[in-house]
Amino acid sequence: MSVLTAGLSRDEALKLLKTYNSDPFHLRHGLTVSAVMEWMAGDLGRADEAEFWALVGLLHDVDFEQWPEEHCVKAAELLGDAGCTPEFIHAVACHGWGMTGTDARPEAEMEKVLFACDELTGLIGAAALMRPSKSTRDMELKSLKKKFKDRKFAAGCSRDTIAQGAELLGWELDALLEKTLKAMQESEDAIEAAVAANT
Numbered sequence: 001m002s003v004l005t006a007g008l009s010r011d012e013a014l015k016l017l018k019t020y021n022s023d024p025f026h027l028r029h030g031l032t033v034s035a036v037m038e039w040m041a042g043d044l045g046r047a048d049e050a051e052f053w054a055l056v057g058l059l060h061d062v063d064f065e066q067w068p069e070e071h072c073v074k075a076a077e078l079l080g081d082a083g084c085t086p087e088f089i090h091a092v093a094c095h096g097w098g099m100t101g102t103d104a105r106p107e108a109e110m111e112k113v114l115f116a117c118d119e120l121t122g123l124i125g126a127a128a129l130m131r132p133s134k135s136t137r138d139m140e141l142k143s144l145k146k147k148f149k150d151r152k153f154a155a156g157c158s159r160d161t162i163a164q165g166a167e168l169l170g171w172e173l174d175a176l177l178e179k180t181l182k183a184m185q186e187s188e189d190a191i192e193a194a195v196a197a198n199t
């Protein structure tokens with residue numbers, strides 16, 4: 001059994017996400033990052049922590065729609081009020097390290113994975129929309145690498161943050177791209193089902 005506890009159930013986390021987010025784009029992002037984090041936990045031999053990783057992914061941007069100026073700081077307050085544990089709050093807050101007002105820095109492997117994958121899932125999602133299939137399933141790594149290098153494409157997805165995330169993890173950038181693409185491909189059905197049920 002995992003030693004990590006979030007302090008709330010998946011249903012409660014979803015309810016909290018929807019309390020503070022109504023934009024389908026934000027809901028899709030939370031559900032996508034949640035699925036990717038859950039996949040990563042399994043892939044990295046942390047299956048016992050998969051629920052925690054998934055819930056951190058789900059709620060990592062809980063404050064962003066309503067309090068973009070206080071991103072990660074407001075989240076800590078909202079999550080504290082909702083009964084989340086200090087380790088859960090730290091995991092959420094530290095994904096804004098160096099970019100928001102939070103002092104929390106990614107330390108645990110899970111925190112580094114979130115930091116590295118957050119923007120990257122946006123890039124992969126935008127690249128999928130450009131394809132005739134509108135899917136990640138037939139996307140090859142070399143095509144993703146091209147999109148990564150083309151900084152005008154999905155310019156809002158910070159390449160610097162993604163590269164910094166790979167460095168924090170001690171992974172080659174290509175390994176991060178490959179793993180996250182695989183996570184999105186293998187989770188695509190689950191993500192679409194969750195999006196359909198919650199938006």
Ligand SMILES: [Fe+2]
Binds near residue numbers: 029
């Ligand atoms: Fe995010």
